[in-house]
Amino acid sequence: MSIKVRYFASIREVLGRNGDELAARSGMTVAKVWQITAQIDAPVNTIVAVNEEFSDWQQSVSDGDEVAFFPPVTGG
Amino acid sequence: MSIKVRYFASIREVLGRNGDELAARSGMTVAKVWQITAQIDAPVNTIVAVNEEFSDWQQSVSDGDEVAFFPPVTGG
Amino acid sequence: MTVIVSEKAFLPWQVLADYERLRNGLQGQIGAATVFVGTLRSLSQGRPVEAMTLEHYPGMTEKYLQLICREAGEKWQILDSFVQHRYGRILPDEPIVLVAVWSEHRESAFKACRYIIDELKSRAPFWKQEQTDEGLRWVEKNT
Amino acid sequence: MTVIVSEKAFLPWQVLADYERLRNGLQGQIGAATVFVGTLRSLSQGRPVEAMTLEHYPGMTEKYLQLICREAGEKWQILDSFVQHRYGRILPDEPIVLVAVWSEHRESAFKACRYIIDELKSRAPFWKQEQTDEGLRWVEKNT
Numbered sequence: 001m002s003i004k005v006r007y008f009a010s011i012r013e014v015l016g017r018n019g020d021e022l023a024a025r026s027g028m029t030v031a032k033v034w035q036i037t038a039q040i041d042a043p044v045n046t047i048v049a050v051n052e053e054f055s056d057w058q059q060s061v062s063d064g065d066e067v068a069f070f071p072p073v074t075g076g
Numbered sequence: 077m078s079i080k081v082r083y084f085a086s087i088r089e090v091l092g093r094n095g096d097e098l099a100a101r102s103g104m105t106v107a108k109v110w111q112i113t114a115q116i117d118a119p120v121n122t123i124v125a126v127n128e129e130f131s132d133w134q135q136s137v138s139d140g141d142e143v144a145f146f147p148p149v150t151g152g
Numbered sequence: 153m154t155v156i157v158s159e160k161a162f163l164p165w166q167v168l169a170d171y172e173r174l175r176n177g178l179q180g181q182i183g184a185a186t187v188f189v190g191t192l193r194s195l196s197q198g199r200p201v202e203a204m205t206l207e208h209y210p211g212m213t214e215k216y217l218q219l220i221c222r223e224a225g226e227k228w229q230i231l232d233s234f235v236q237h238r239y240g241r242i243l244p245d246e247p248i249v250l251v252a253v254w255s256e257h258r259e260s261a262f263k264a265c266r267y268i269i270d271e272l273k274s275r276a277p278f279w280k281q282e283q284t285d286e287g288l289r290w291v292e293k294n295t
Numbered sequence: 296m297t298v299i300v301s302e303k304a305f306l307p308w309q310v311l312a313d314y315e316r317l318r319n320g321l322q323g324q325i326g327a328a329t330v331f332v333g334t335l336r337s338l339s340q341g342r343p344v345e346a347m348t349l350e351h352y353p354g355m356t357e358k359y360l361q362l363i364c365r366e367a368g369e370k371w372q373i374l375d376s377f378v379q380h381r382y383g384r385i386l387p388d389e390p391i392v393l394v395a396v397w398s399e400h401r402e403s404a405f406k407a408c409r410y411i412i413d414e415l416k417s418r419a420p421f422w423k424q425e426q427t428d429e430g431l432r433w434v435e436k437n438t
Contacts, residue, residue, distance in 0.1 A: 163312070164328075165309070165311045165312040166308070166312065168308045169306070169308040179387075179388060180336055180338065180387045180388060181336060181338075182336065182388070183333065183335075183336045184332070184333060184334070185330075185332040185334070186330065186332075187328075188405070189329075189330075190327055190401065191326055191327070191328070192326075193324060193325065193399065194322070245322060245323060256336065257438060258331065261331075262331070262405070262408075262409055
């Protein structure tokens with residue numbers, strides 16, 4: 001089972017990379033994905049997306065999912 | 077003393093002319109100007125303007141004033 | 153602040169491009185622009201409209217458009233405003249009115265632009281006469 | 296409904312002129328167009344801004360912009376909508392975002408246009424990094 005992890009903006013900078021590839025157990029939560037890959041506390045207000053949709057830390061991920069972590073958006 | 081009277085849109089059409097020139101007594105009201113020049117009852121909702129400003133039927137007019145009568149506006 | 157009342161047809165986006173290109177003094181300040189364009193539709197109350205003739209009160213029209221723009225500038229923090237309005241004969245799909253407002257932030261631009269078009273519709277002395285297959289008729293109420 | 300996310304600078308009025316010229320099928324129906332343009336100002340919280348870099352999440356960005364436009368179309372009666380948003384390096388006075396909505400009447404156009412830009416600012420995954428005389432800093436909150 002493989003999860004693609006992506007980081008954007010200040011989170012990308014703090015972690016020093018664009019993302020990670022994670023071989024993961026089924027039923028793992030987004031929070032667990034962060035814990036394993038980032039290995040630091042998530043910045044306050046970190047937003048999570050699963051497969052390009054806003055999600056939350058309790059969401060379970062499946063094989064092939066893309067999980068993204070980023071700060072509050074500031075477009076427009 | 078001379079008052080310039082102007083008619084617009086449906087009022088212009090009903091009266092069959094663009095305006096009138098009125099030799100008038102001082103202190104005459106807009107209502108009196110209409111009565112003398114138009115000689116018919118004013119259509120309901122007729123709007124009056126004196127010197128290019130919205131006004132009312134009780135307004136007194138002075139020498140050189142321009143008085144206009146028109147239906148509700150429909151621009152934009 | 154610029155107000156134009158003219159008979160000739162105009163292209164709103166071209167007008168705005170030209171206006172911004174020639175404008176001086178707001179470099180770096182504008183964060184938001186809001187624009188409204190009103191266009192003649194080819195149906196009115198279910199009847200096909202062949203054309204419309206807009207009568208206006210020259211002088212009073214410009215005066216009230218300027219007044220309305222000034223009022224918008226007193227109510228909201230805006231940097232510039234522009235209104236162009238046609239009179240005379242207008243065909244379906246032709247623009248009738250263009251309102252543009254520039255400001256630092258979008259709230260003021262939206263509010264001021266809406267204010268100008270709403271007030272214009274109730275206070276600027278224009279009168280629409282439609283030409284439909286039933287003949288000419290004065291539009292009695294603005295929507 | 297059209298959504299464009301692109302790196303290259305664009306001229307909003309030119310984009311709209313081209314878009315309307317090539318659009319099919321709404322002849323005679325449009326009575327109102329409302330447009331919003333967001334531009335980079337050269338001052339941010341009192342500091343001069345030399346440039347801004349907009350990072351985005353390719354794919355998710357387009358998806359949410361389309362979703363937001365669809366939502367606007369469900370909430371108000373509109374005929375068409377258009378959004379163009381830049382990413383990458385942007386200089387002061389350059390447009391960042393363009394939102395346009397076409398409808399029969401102005402109420403829907405104003406409401407839908409405002410909805411799209413407000414939702415875009417809170418849901419489209421873009422992140423602004425400003426370059427000021429103090430260096431680079433991530434914009435933390437949208438205004």
